[in-house]
Amino acid sequence: MNYDNVMKLALERGFYFPSCEIYPDAQAGFWEYGPVGVSLKNKFLELWRRELVRRDRMLEIDGSQIMCKSVFEASGHLASFADPIIKCKNCKSTFRADKLIVELASIEVPESAPIEEFDKIIIEKKIRCTKCSGEFDKAHKFNMMFKVGIGPEEEPAYLRPETCQSIFVDFPRLFKTMRGKLPLGIAQIGKSFRNEISPRQSLLRLREFYQAEIEVFCNPKKLNELEKFSEVKDTVIRIQVNDSQKTLTCTEAVESGVIPNKFVAYYLGLLSEFYEKTGIDMKKSRFRKLSDKEKAFYAEIAFDFEVETTTGWLELVACNYRSGYDLGGHSNKSKEKFEVLDDNEKVLPHVFEISMGIDRSLYSILEHNLREDKENDRIVLSLKPYLAPIHVGILSLVKKDGLEEKTDEIYMKIKTKYDAFLDHSGAIGRRYRRLDEIGTPFAITVDHQTLQDETVTIRMRDQMSQNRIKISELDSVLSKEIAYP
């Protein structure tokens, strides 16, 4: 199924929809999750916690979304998270000043250079608009961070453009108070904000979005000393380097040099195991090693985890070896000590980051699991049972003869333990199909036999088959079926 099918499902069934849509001045790039979407998101995040945070004994924090100016001076975002932009006076087309200068004058100007530098070269080299040959206006910087004014004096602060800055600035306290030992993973789920020039395609490019980030702090001398690497040594990962696609175990990837060390390989292995369990089609996924030009300004080694969708390859996770860039930057700026003891030696930890886009991941899960069952004339969302927004539908075959009351009774018993949905109205087939469409794996139906022998039918979403089970066994059957892997 394609983007449009997912979009239709999202709007009709309450997965997600545009923010502030009743007002004409609603800005693009802001979306809301409806009830079904929130339930899916919560379950996805619980899986993330199980497979990464708890498995690797990471610490999870929840930091502020608004952070002071110093944070972004130290992180480099104020200088580097901005593009030098020039605009044609005639046709109003905008260009990246640095890219245009490289293209037309073959002069490399760093994008963080003073803004007058760009104007100077444009005048000297007589650079004109490539579309209409018009003259350019003065260059200006477009910073992708949202600025906010704090208090009556409107002291400048910023909405964080990535959640991880909280983790870096909190690192000294966390390491001391949480009895930290390298390697130490610190995780966070939260919102980040980027003033995208042209947000597009609903959840795929947002101005306000969720990230689930993990920063692993490590001793750079010990990137190949990692006992727990054995847990993933046979885990298969798909990886693309310089346009050639390879499918290797983590061990093979390290030995062949495709991945530089066991440390990075371990986390790529964990991530791969995690996504396998989300129901994303791993045959349509890859880790892609980024070239020097594609990497972010702070990254030394970078792999993107990408998934193929009907809109093209989509980056879901950025895995960056950020070296000592972040802690070094904050240490210099704040004068706080970031070195820690490892084997009685003081080290400034290096950082490996696993920065996951939650919204894009949820979209990919929906697209990869939505299918049209033509034979039975239905749309089915074949989610893993543990990710299903509604675990189980509780239905009465008909309302009369006391079946409605009996059905209510069963619903009352399980509604606090499971995400259950009670439905009495309309044809039974229609009710099954509605549940199929939002990915509900099971439907319990109360029929006339229930009143005689205390049994109900349980219907499986994917096969449309039914078994009869005792009401007394319902809880144990359901809890087994919807358990996380």
Next chain:
RNA sequence: GCGGAGUUAGUCCAGCCUCGCAGGACGUCAGCUUCCCAAGCUGAAGGUCGCGGGUUCAAAUCCCGCACUCCGCACCA
């Protein structure tokens, strides 16, 4: 931001050229019927026709501006 195409009920769309009662299908809700897979019948709810202005006796329809969406370009640390 540029170019093109769009915006009408929850969803998809007709109506626009040539101003003249706000429509259809699906979905939703209620009732009847059937009683295990979107059947049928009856009824109902749901719209500032993207927003603002103009022209006109009269604007979803013509004109202007803006916003948003999609496609392409550019952008995406």
